[in-house]
Amino acid sequence: MTEAATQPTRAGSRPPQTARRARARARLVPYWLLLPGMLWLIVFFALPMVYQASTSVQTGSLEDGFKVTWHVAAYWDALSAYWPQFLRSVLYAAAATALCLLFGYPLAYVIAFRAGRWRHIALVLVIAPFFTSFLIRTLAWKTILADGGPVVGALGSLHVLDVSGWLGLTEGHRVLATPLAVVCGLTYNFLPFMILPLYATLERVDVRLHEAARDLYAAPFTVFRRVTFPLSLPGVVSGTLLTFIPASGDYVNADLLGSTDTRMIGNVIQAQFLRTLDYPTAAALSFLLMAAILIVVTLYIRKAGTEEIV
Known part of the structure; x- marks a missing residue:
């Protein structure tokens, strides 16, 4: 065993592994603080946008229902009209x-x-x-x-x-x-x-x-x-x-x-x-x-x- 390994840990100091874990947790704090806002954006912005995007390429009627047919020509038709x-x-x-x-x-x-x-x-x-x-x-x-x-x-x-x-x-x-x-x-x-x-x-x-x-x-x-x-x-x-x-x-x-x-x-x-x-x-x-x-x-x-x- 090396001399550094045999020396006892100084009083009040943390072992290297504990210090690394503490630094890792400190780096994660900003992301935890961003999590509520990100969840809000995902639920009330991103998901409705995805749903709207799928709706824009659907065809059908209210009686028969709408299905995704990738009808992208709806964009040109809407713009032309x-x-x-x-x-x-x-x-x-x-x-x-x-x-x-x-x-x-x-x-x-x-x-x-x-x-x-x-x-x-x-x-x-x-x-x-x-x-x-x-x-x-x-x-x-x-x-x-x-x-x-x-x-x-x-x-x-x-x-x-x-x-x-x-x-x-x-x-x-x-x-x-x-x-x-x-x-x-x-x-x-x-x-x-x-x-x-x-x-x-x-x-x-x-x-x-x-x-x-x-x-x-x-x-x-x-x-x-x-x-x-x-x-x-x-x-x-x-x-x-x-x-x-x-x-x-x-x-x-x-x-x-x-x-x-x-x-x-x-x-x-x-x-x-x-x-x-x-x-x-x-x-x-x-x-x-x-x-x-x-x-x-x-x-x-x-x-x-x-x-x-x-």
Whole structure:
């Protein structure tokens, strides 16, 4: 036996095998902590996705039952039949996202840099709409945009409806059941999703950078263009993604504020699932929508040139 093997173990020290087991258990701790979340994703995301994928390649009817026949042509048939709704969904979601950025950025800027002691109250007011049902908030816009309401009257007196009618957003002096109404509903409902990431990014901007830029005789707009906005790009990317993705699949606003001419792809999927009962077509449309959103988001993130997403 060697001398090292014959020496007794020092008091308070662990044998090498026990230490290795302790290190192995320590390495497994993060995986045990991830296990509940992974199980949740598998049960409520991965398995339904697999089931939807199998449904999209089935054929049959509700009376005779559906069978997996690998009918992949259902994807092309669905896209050929409903491509206008796909395009309309992307356009409406993009318009609502642009309006949310236009309205949300100044508000987030004021809350982050100018609100002072009123900052927390302003944030509560931003998230206050979440205390009310999404459906009720959308129904309220039917009253706001009613034909004889003050909003339509004011827009008509300012000749805004004449311009929007020329652009195809409204019909005459009517706002309800038009693309403008749907975009307004989407903008209102998803505006907090734009404001909160923007505020979270702007709030971390060091105000001493603004002071340094002003000390170098930079104009206020130059300070915003060269300092504030570049530093807030992660919030812009996050806010646009959080707004565009749910808005493109929304169907409540188009159903309550629009008409048959403003149907989005979410309305088609909802009708195919619950009214027509054409499950393969509905599943194929769902996967096409997810693929389209994934492509748009990937291209947008690569174009934005930022990996730091709030």
